Amino acid sequence: SSFDKKMIQTVVGVGYIHDENEEKGEKSVLFRTRLATGNYEVAFAFQGGTTRASNVPVAVTHSSGISQLEVNQQKQGTAKAPYSVLGKFQFDDKQDALVSISTAGTTGFVVVDAIRFTPLDAINSKSNVAQTADPKTDVPKTGLDSPGLATAKMQLEELNEQLKTL
Secondary structure, three states: OOOEEEOOOOOOOOOEEEOOOOOOOOOEEEEEEOOOOEEEEEEEEOOOOOOEOOOEEEEEEEOOEEEEEEEOOOOOOOOOOOEEEEEEEEEOOOOOEEEEEEOOOOOOEOEEOEEEEEEOOHHHHOOOOOEEEOOOOOOEEEOOOOOOOOOEEEEOOOOHHHHHHO
16 A cells, blocks of 8 residues: 655645555655765654654664664654754665655654755765655755766655565
8 A cells, every 4th residue: 555645735845645544564665765975864854743653663774784763753844844853874875775664553644755865974065965855756856966966766665575674
C-alpha cells in the first residue's frame, strides 16, 4: 500500500504524503541519493500537528552504518520551521545515502514531505547549498545546479523486506 498524497498546506514542493493512519508497519518511504564524500546535516521536513505520530522510526544509512532514530511529528514541522534535524553524518560517494521512514509501531498520521542533505565540509558546501528530495515529484530540489553537487534522487516504494534487513 502506498502513502496518500495531499496537496494542502505544503511545506516543501507541491505537496506532502501521509499514511492515512492505516496499515501500520506496512508503509514506508525511502529517500536515496549519492552524495560527494563528506559530512552532512540531514533534516526531515513534515507538517507537524496533534494528530501526527510521536514515534516515527527513521533510519539513516551513512558511511559508518545505520543510525536508528525516532521523530516526534507532533512538535516540529511547521511552515515557518519545516525541517527537523536528524543529525550530522559522514557519507561516502561510493555508496548510496539512504533515509528510510517507517510506520511500524506508530500511532497517528505519519507525514513525509522532504529530506534535506546540507554539506558541512567547506570543500563540498558550494555556499552551503542544501540538497532536498521531494517525494511528490521524484525530482531533487537544489539551490544550485552544478556538477559538483550531489544529485538527490528519491524513490518512493514499499520497503518492508528491506527494512527487515536493515
